Amino acid sequence: MKIECTTNKIKNAIIQAERITGKNLTLPVLGSILLIANQKLLTIRATNLSIGVDIKIPVKIKEEGIVAIRGDILSNLFSNTTKDNIVTFESVDNTLHVTLDNNKSVIKTIPHEDYPTLPIVSGNEFVISSKKLTEGLKSVYYSASISDIKPEIGSVYIYPEDDNLFFVATDSFRLAEKKIKLKQHLDFSGFLLPYKNVVEIIKIFDNINEDITITINKNQASITTPNLYFTTRLVDAVFPDYKQIIPKEYTTTATILKQDFINSLKISNIFSDKFNQITIKIDPNKKVFELLSKNNDIGENTTNVQTALTGEGVEVNFNYKYITDAFQSINTDSITIFLYGNTKPTVIKPVGDNTFMYLVMPMHR
């Protein structure tokens, strides 16, 4: 194999692919990136047997060929270069000669015969803009459970309803739901993307701004653009019928400026205990919305927040982290908190945006 191209073109692709390579796997070849030079395209392939990716870049090919090469070495080499220069790859026997800037490296290759193929997925297909996909995933994925004991909640659930695509994630303490409007009417029953793979999807597709094709079957999904093929395993499980736990009525509502609330929460959290517990005390009659926190080793704090309140007075405990998590996907200036006593789930919604909803369980003490 002998190819030549500009550093910029190939740098991102290699760094992206390296992230996917398998670490701590029994098969050493999975820790490598496969470079396939064929006709006018260089295909960079990486997989960890849960995700697989093929990135295609047009390069100048002087000699076709395939090499497998350790991903971390190659990505370290490229991440330390800033100039946009010409880079050449040339395979000689069991080595790959890389000439980059003014350095020349000889890297050992790994037998590529053992490098797995990527599954080609056929099944339901739909087109969505990459921005919408990552927006949906980013709005909810942090709520998914990071343990894989229960795979169905260690994933993001995506399903269509009418012409909306819903993204849902929960770790059973809180739940986030995002609705993304689509131009077409979709008809399939939903699928579960594993949490770890969602993180990678967001990293890769956030930098892309074009329409992508998503193909799904029972166990596998693929995301395709003209120069990228991404495939991931799906979780074959049933997501809980979460709609049943969304409270249908509320006894108290509070509307707050988001930034005010975040600042107050941060101050309150300085004094919270090791469970990050913060108490919200609401008394609509006296127009009081207070955040209370207390730590036996540090001291205690009371913070008042300006709010518009309706309904009954209530006092609820929350985990600070679970509340603040919601703000990363709220872009409006103010939010409304809907409460129903201190044992039922509390709902947080952005004002004037009905596409996002966050549900959090109170702490009991």
Place this chain on the structure above:
Amino acid sequence: MINNKELWENALVDIETSISRANFNTWFKNTSITKEDSGTLYVGVPNEFVKDWLQNKFHKLILKTLMSHSDNIRCVEYIIVKHEPVQKTALKTPTNNKELPLADLYINKEDNLNPKYTFNSFVVGPFNELAYAVAQAVIENPGTSYNPLFIYGGTGLGKTHMTQAIGNTIKAKYPNKKIFYVSLERFSIDYVNSLQNKTPNSFKEKYRKYDMIIMDDIQFISGKDKTQEELFHLFNTLYESNRQIIFSSDKHPNLIHGLEERLQSRFASGMTVQITEPDYESRIAIIRAKLESSNLVVDPEIISYLASSLEGNIRELEGSLNAVIMQSQLKNKGISVNEVRQLIKNNIKAKKTVAIKDVVKTIADYYEINESDIYDKTRRKEIVRARQVVMYILREDFNVSYPLIGQKLGGKDHTTVIHSYLKIKKDLQTDQLLVQEVEKIRMMFK
């Protein structure tokens, strides 16, 4: 012949020596033989990557190895099986956070079936064995043996459990069949919504695409004329193409009030089976099964006490049993009969008592005759019939003694009462009209 597990283990030993250790660990870990079907072996693999790779790279090796171990293998296929997560003991981080009540909400969105209902957890006794047998026949030949299947019985006797279990079993047996479980209420709401959104066609299409429909609580159809019409058309479409339809209801189709005749006759055209209340032995079996599933050992005396004191409804039986289980778990020790008695005293239903006068009045109203005629000595045919039904109901349902019945109904001899009771009892075996009348009268006392 060796079984599949041994076969695969033997084959793996051979494969292990012919490829590198790393390769073996990566590709052959978590694989198994899932089934064998006339010479084709199905190898279960954890995901699509492994499936692809085994197929492309190791297929020849696997086939050759398997053939050397067993003579009747002609080909090998790979299928993805759900990988059971390794049972790690969850790290208990100290948390005061309550969990969202999601635990019991795993319902499959595609078919609406709740996977917790299976025949494994189903207790069969004389009270439901006919229904069970029919259900098995339906599972064997869906759409042809008994179509439609109509299961009826009182509340909390396991109708939903049975219909869902049929759905779940068929789903497991014929993965390609599209099954849909819907309550009549949901169906009706769907229909109304489709009218509201002006999309009646998508509603029709939605239901007509299924290979099997299970409709629960069909009795709520009374008075919903448009829904009945829609159901009628849906029924015809499905029935004509031999697709299985299962209904459940709390009464016989003929007794569902306000049900159009054409639907009535269609419901009853396949197989109509009743689930009755469990008898004593079945109740014991149910309690045992329930205790087993919660890994609890309970004194047989308590079991027989529970079975004898909690009659009827299985749902209530489970409720009382839960209370007992909770209590014994809380105390962390066994529980005595006396404690059980205390615990469930509120759950035991008092024997039905009713004023004889009220029974007479209700029945007289039903037959549209004068209440006083029952007490008189009239021998008019319609009156005699009504009077006999009164006696029968008083004896059978309310356990009133023969002499007392005679005395209260205008000083009749107890032998007259016995005669009437036996006569109705005998007639009930042959006279369908009478059966319906008695059923309807019983409804009025509920």
